[in-house]
Amino acid sequence: MSRALLLTGLVLVPAAISLADVFSYECDSLPVDAGWSLLQVYCDPIEWVADGWLHQHTEICPGTEWGQQFDYGRDLAEFQGAPHFFIEWRMYSDGLATGLDFGSPAVLAAGGIGPALYHFVLARDQIRFVRDNPISLVIYPEILPGVPHIYRLEIQGGSWYTFYVDREVISEGVPAGPYPFPGHDPAINIRAKTYDVANTVWWDYIRYGDIPADGSGDYDTSGTVDAADFYFFAEYFSGPGVDAGPGARWADFDADTDVDCADWMAFQAVWTDPVDDPPVFSPCIGFGSPIPTVSQWGVGVMALLITTCATLVFFRRRLDGLGDPATRHARAG
Ligand SMILES: [Ca+2]
Ligand SMILES: [Ca+2]
């Protein structure tokens, strides 16, 4: 079972019992196989999955002036009223910025019928961010072309929002209203579309849900720390002194911005799975282990024996030398 389907299944558990409050589409299956609804497809665009990435290719529909298009959506019913909500996605495109005002080449939108709206159009080297309904903000930040970027939106009810690109704050402030708000039919839509020039959009993941508590180790706010959380811990691991970004605060136990082997020790300490132990995490093998392994004991004992033997031989020779008159004479002379 793919991770998207696994976490989706947990999200859909009735609210009366513990929930995993994150939806995670890791792009290792087609959108319709991961719970997205196909809202619109125009003129046979193509999409495929390879190595954990969703590829969507669109071009001008032959014989027309219109571009091919995919549109998918998911409603946010299970997240309505969430006080701390995030959306994080990683992707890039080779589509031109000339289509930004026309919803091309790629869109991710969090909207509904309420006043809160977060609408992103993402091109090769520039994005368009529109906020609120009616619109209160339109900005066009530039991005580095040719490499994937991590986009992250954090919404604190109706009091504050922050939009990051690769850990950098691009926009923040007070929104027009809370989101996802009950009764406003909140939903997330994604799109790939050609406006004027054929292009390809690559998606690595799309994740959204409750913002996990800082230093909890519980990425999906399920109340347990287990293999589902480890998947994300391994991904957000940054190494000592490297800021792991706003999406990784739940894994940064010592609150120094990195996710390193000290955090890995803390993550293991809060592990709750009664059946399966934490997996071996290769970047931190041997880190901070208070009990030497068998091989380390063997090396230590051998080193101690060699040192002891060498010391005894030295003293023996020294005593032998002091007992020899010729030696004493030579030393005195
Ligand atoms: Ca992926
Ligand atoms: Ca968890």
Ligand SMILES: [Ca+2]
């Ligand atoms: Ca840390």
